[in-house]
Amino acid sequence: MSGSNFSTRSAKAERFVAAIENNVFTKKRYFRIPTGIEHRFGNKAAAVHEILYRSMGPTTDLLRYFPDSLYLDRWRHFPTWQPQQKSPVLRKEIASTEDTGLLSLFVEYKFSDSERKRPISTVPTSFIGIIEREAWLTYKRLTSRNPSIGTYLDGKRTRVALFYAATYAPDVLYAGWEEWISPIEDAVAVRKDIARPNSKSVQYSTGSGTPWINFDIRCLKPMERFLSENLYWEDDDAAQVTAACKKGLQF
DSSP: OOSOTTSOOOHHHHHHHHHHHHHTSOTTTEEEEEOSHHHHHGGGHHHHHHHHHHTOSHHHHHHHTOOSEEEEEEEEEOOTTOTTOOSOEEOSSOOOTTOOOEEEEEEEEEEEOOOOSSOBTTBOGGGEEEEEHHHHHHHHHHTOOOOOSSSTTTTOOOOEEEEEEETTSSSSEEEEEGGGOOBOSSGGGBOOOOOOTTOTTSTTOOTTSOOEEEEEGGGSEEHHHHHHHTSOOOHHHHHHHHHHHHHHHOO
């Protein structure tokens, strides 16, 4: 499930997205810049999405699966143009829209409510995640490292954070950078079917009509740890919002 309004969402998936947005990415902590199709194309969004869906491929998928929201941390100063700064500096007061160098990241949401019946390779069923194959390929392109040309951007990559809910996994809520995800090393972990338009009703299809890949959820972190270790939250705050998110899910 992506953040796009054009993907079919279950009520559980809606609650998951709402829980994260209402507790983690709040206005008091982050600036949000919507980047999804519906925000860029307004009342023409549905028509644009349909055109892209009928002509799916590497070029159109870049727009179809582009992350839906960009967030800037209002409390953490982390200017990319200062390579000597290795970690964010906690601000003394909340940032305004005129401040510079804020920690930034794209965010995507995925939801899984269906546990596999059998393990894949050595991965137990409770740790098998699923993601749309073409979405994963698109994120891999977006998060590839920059080539080296002798600038402060050498080797840098776009940061796309995945917030993943698996109702059957031990911690339920997980998060991590998209580049951490790779298919489980097993032949059945990647569907090789050709993604075709108008295939949404076939059994292997997800909401966007594409095959899937299976990955080990343990490549991500329990959400509380990701907030603390990778988004630089205070440990107590990370624990509190994670508990609030789980309470709001009501699975």
